[in-house]
Amino acid sequence: MPELTYREAVRDALSRAMREDDDVFVMGEDIAEMGGSMGVTQGMLDEFGPERVRNTPISEMALAGAAIGAAIQGMRPVAEIMYEDFLTLATEQIVNQAAKHRYMSGGQVTVPVTFRTQGGAGWSPGAQHAQQLEAWFVHIPGLKVVFASTPSDVRGLLWSAIYDDNPVVFFEHRTLYGLKEEVPDELEPIPLGKARVHREGEDVTVIATGRLVHEALEAAQQAEEQGVSVEVVDPRTLQPLDEDALIASVKKTNRCVVAHEAVTRMGFGAEVASVVQYGAFDWLDAPIERVGAKFTPLPFAPVMEEWCVPHAGDVLEAIQRTVGRNADGN
Amino acid sequence: MAKVEQRGTLSPEELRDFFREMLLIRRFEEKVEERFRAGELPGFLHVAIGQEAVAVGVIRALEDGDVIASTHRAHGHTLAKGTGPNELMAELYGKLEGCSHGYGGSMHLYDVERGNLGANAVVGGGLPQITGAALAFKMRGEPRVAVAFFGDGATNIGTFHEALNLAQLWRVPALFVLEDNKWAESTPERQHSPISDLSKRADAFGMTAIKVDGQDVEAVYKATKKALEHARSGKGPVFLHVDTYRLVGHYIGDPQVYRTKEEQKEVREHHDPLTQLRGKLELSEDDFDELDAEIVEIVEAAVEFAKNGTDPKPEDALKNVYA
């Protein structure tokens, strides 16, 4: 089995789809010669040429809209939005257009477009290059939203996103691009809407996305040493959400921590907490804990930035709170 | 759809057919105003009275396979692109038989089978997608053109500039039709644009621009044919600046406090494309009345069809969210 980085896994999914299917092409800012700001599309220009590895002007509205227009004509474009902060510039096209054409037309229009984007803190770009904005898009009926956390997941999920007949906003995490994992020779598509249980446990379920999946796994290891058995579940697809898997896990462990890098308040985790409390109400032995960034724009100074975003330690504390609360009987 | 071999030549029969189409749009819009005032039509409606020659002139010049994206003022474009008055009226009544099956309404009229990719309620919203549709045609080597309609107000929004820039950069077969009716809702052109000749907007992108009198359907038709030839031949998109007039308010019920009664009267008297074409065709009173009676009957039948249409079930609202 080859070992791929998360970055190579994204590229592998794109390249395989483009080899098999002329309707698939990629477009975005600086993706051709430069190979993308994160190096994801490096080498693809040579293989596929400038028509299908299409550099765009710095023009998010138009590139998103053009991808939507081409998709409606039956193409399967993958548009790269360099930083998810810049999704703001394309939001009208994604939210008002891509998400709603099918509905407004009474089912006549299909929009098989994928918007790839990335973000994440830990490198001090300041407040406009590292936000986690997935919560904005899971709130929009008509969009699907994916957030992959490992090389094998990102490859299989991206493939499914490309071949999904709905617009998909596909989040990658900047700090994961170098992460390596052995993956099968054959690309196995991972269906959208299926969660992954990374680690089984008995006492607490941590539902985590993106970078926090890895932080949660580390916290779980530490908790294990303290005698607390932690299950780590990554929904992978945030919309549609694999509610059954999340609820089943919490029914088993009776305690739940939700963790993401995005700001906690009004975040994706709030919805997960709601889903879990409703679906596993009679199984909960402790209030659901949430882990996320503090309610502030991302600061520049490294000491402040690291303080704002959550790490394994924050997840571990949340795990302990859920267990401690129950032990006290309070 | 009228097929014309040579651009620039329209037989009297064809022109009479254009007149018939324009009259249908006019009578349809008048009926929509009436039914809205009677409290039967929900929502936010914008009629295209005064702009009939643009819809008919441009769309009759298209070939099968060409696609359009329209605006919030979409009834005329939709009828001209071949959607039946029944299906259009049924949509305005929110019925399943409507062209968007009751999910869209006046501002979201679609008829994909006939190449209507949808009206758009966000000013300028459809422009980037027309660039994208044209890109798809180009990448596949299909001899099709994608046409965007938009008003003078839209030339100030980012999507306009980004979409035209990208279209010209990539030389895609697109036609950008500026329906310059001089008003961005209630704001006159002098208040919303720093330049008086909006066709100069195209210069910024090095895009070919054609300017035409939008109240003269034959002129619009000819200009569109020329523009389409350019786009279809791979030379890139064309900016078609159509000078037209909105004879009515921005929306049904608009008191038009922003323009005088005299001005409203003046445009109605001097810039009505139907009056102009009727004169050109030298239609007799009897001929006109006969045609008008036929059209009125079609429109009345459309109202009947719509009223007798099927109401969606409340829970149908959950359909069509995802493919």
Added chain:
Amino acid sequence: MATEIKLPRLGQGMEAGTIVKWLKSEGDAVEKGEPLYELDTDKVTQEVEADASGVLLRIAIQEGEVEVGKTIAVIGEQGEDVPAESGEADSANGSESGVSDEPSEEGSRAPARDDERERGRNASAQADVPELSQLDTAAGRVKASPLARRIARERGLDLSQVAGTGPEGRVVAEDVERAAASGGPAPAAEQALSLPTEGVEVEQLSSMRKTIARRLTEAWQAPVFQLGVTVDMGRAQALRARLVELHGDGTKPTINDLLTKVCAAALMRHRAVNALYKGDAIELHPTANVGIAVAIPNGLVVPVIASCERRSVAEIAAARAAVVERARSGKLEQADLEGGTFTISNLGMFGIERFVAVLNPPQAAILAVGSIEDKVVAVDGQPAVRPRMELTLTCDHRAIDGATGAAFLADVKAFLEEPGLAL
């Protein structure tokens, strides 16, 4: 064909307008779009245009306030018959013949479609009912709301023994309360019984009744046993009569006061009965603080007379009279109710011969006192009529064993029958 001109709806919420004046007279030619009359609404005064051409055949309403949709004029051809009296306003088409351009805001709600809106609203309310069938049952786990769990923990109830009546059989707070009150699980089907409710007076529980309910419910949880004796009250009655003679200006002693004194003496000899059961400990008290159950309107209180072993019967009578008076006049202080180690409940004055009292926790015992009745009994092998009184002692078995209770009760009987023994 004549066209009826109806008062148009010129904006959302407009119900009527006032015709100020007509700009045309009957018989005048009218062009569609020409100003026809002036209308005053709550927003503006404006000219309303005709939307039919012809001759103004009739002005139905010259001026004044008119409802939207009402016919105000008729336009038609010269000489055409005018409908005698136009019909009532048709709200759906009310404004169709009036053309005006003065709505207050963009767009419209389409009043004619209000019934559809209503239908959608109603359907929406139905759709909001959660689909409980999608929830599976909590196998092997008691389904209970967090509130129910907390109450159960506080009351020491086993949730698995409580039938839930909430969604999906969930135990909710009410179920725990009911189980606690009835001393057992709530019958889940109880609510299915529908009894006539006419004439039933419903009184919300006062805080006192709630306290009674809570305390007695707690009491019901205790494993209790009862012991009964019948006492010959001949000497006690004689003693009481003598004490009444001697009481002077003080309160007249009652049999109950004498009983209080006797019980205090017995409690001092059987300290295990003068006890409080405190869960993980039993407190044996050095003084006999005897509570007297007193009926008051809508309730029951148990004021306490402290250190009865040190008081004379006369002193007990005085103290009893004072607290009873305070109880009946609602002036009891917290101190009057605290510190009890034993309770006497006497229903003899109602002719009750015997009853079983419910424990007054944390006290370990309570004595139920019946009426004194003349009974034929065997005295020295011969039938004789004697004044007899039944006593029933309820004991908390967690604090008191049968023999302990029996020894105590035997002494009470002995002291009443031979008061000198209490000295």
